[in-house]
Ligand code: SF4
């Protein structure tokens with residue numbers, strides 16, 4: 001199984017632990033990730049909020065570069081995932097945009113290949129049976145709530161992944177790793193994204209509502225597939241903050257990967273004491 | 282909803298509504314004001330008009346009030362309105378269209394920090410080809426005169442090795458600059 005890998009900017013900086021754990025886990029599961037050469041930022045929400053054509057062109061350049069390799073794209077950041085997905089979606093529906101895009105990026109783009117989120121690849125392509133076979137150190141006793149946020153599952157006509165109101169993939173995955181997965185109401189709530197930078201009070205309110213919902217069902221930690229959710233949750237909860245894991249870190253931990261320690265050291269809310277209390281470190 | 286006399290006077294100018302429909306490619310006319318979008322909107326408590334009101338105001342041609350509203354900038358782009366609208370009104374695409382119109386027409390509205398954030402964020406991509414958080418955040422602080430907010434957080438991130446000191450190197454950064462140049466004009 002081979003994909004063109006689009007790490008996205010966050011995974012090069014604030015979410016290094018996500019990138020490192022994704023690469024390690026994929027190596028173990030025989031998912032080959034070939035980084036797209038010379039990829040650029042997809043523009044994130046600032047792109048589509050303020051300039052429609054710019055947003056599609058920034059995403060489109062990456063899509064065109066990956067198409068040259070003849071591979072589907074694997075993405076870790078849900079924001080990048082949705083940007084790349086929407087550009088392909090619109091190019092396929094709109095011949096005028098397709099023509100205009102080729103002129104803007106000065107590259108051919110036929111929208112042949114798909115973009116998939118790594119959670120999807122691990123859950124549906126690799127499959128729970130394969131994942132289950134590798135588990136050496138089950139996450140027994142660790143009480144988790146899976147947090148999907150916005151762009152993994154919305155809008156469903158573009159993301160084509162899991163249920164938009166009550167997604168299950170991360171629940172099933174964490175269950176396969178041996179963790180205790182709790183049902184909760186915050187699964188697809190929005191953490192506010194970059195509003196945490198521009199309107200700190202609004203961001204803090206949204207994050208504390210999510211954290212309260214998690215604590216309310218007895219969770220010890222939150223697990224996410226989004227770099228911005230992760231950093232918002234770890235930096236805006238205030239005191240008694242719940243640690244927030246990337247799903248790939250917990251896969252790596254359950255596979256018995258030694259380097260898992262080095263990922264956890266990068267967290268703003270250290271999960272070390274929690275993991276040690278369950279004999280997981 | 283209530284209208285001031287000033288708003289009422291503007292009603293009847295259909296050009297704005299038509300333009301928003303054209304650019305967004307969205308079927309606004311199907312909206313039957315069920316409020317589903319606004320009830321599920323995570324930032325509804327902070328907006329001056331609710332998303333369903335913005336849709337109505339666009340239909341009525343209340344250009345100035347809409348483009349100056351805080352709503353269009355506070356929208357966190359969470360896609361839940363788009364997902365839940367029973368009439369497939371793409372509320373987010375309408376918000377995007379309104380934001381782009383406000384910027385291109387130089388409309389100064391109630392919300393000032395968020396447009397500066399977007400501009401700074403995109404400026405960093407324009408310069409480096411990828412986002413360089415550290416320099417982007419510092420520049421944002423200078424532009425918004427918010428020098429000390431979140432300083433502790435930034436320092437913590439640096440110590441954890443989670444903020445890169447040096448900007449990224451993208452060989453095709455001139456291609457990215459060209460994209461910015463070509464998309465500067467008209468919507
Ligand atoms: S969305 Fe975020 S992580 Fe994705 S490429 Fe762009 S800045 Fe980067």
Ligand code: SF4
Nearest residue numbers: 149150191193228229
């Ligand atoms: S939950 Fe937050 S960071 Fe995650 S996708 Fe939504 S807005 Fe973005």
Ligand code: SF4
Nearest residue numbers: 312313315316318366
């Ligand atoms: S959910 Fe759709 S139909 Fe209902 S008020 Fe919002 S835009 Fe109108």
Ligand code: SF4
Nearest residue numbers: 322356357359360362
């Ligand atoms: S996309 Fe914007 S308007 Fe729609 S629900 Fe989300 S924040 Fe509210």
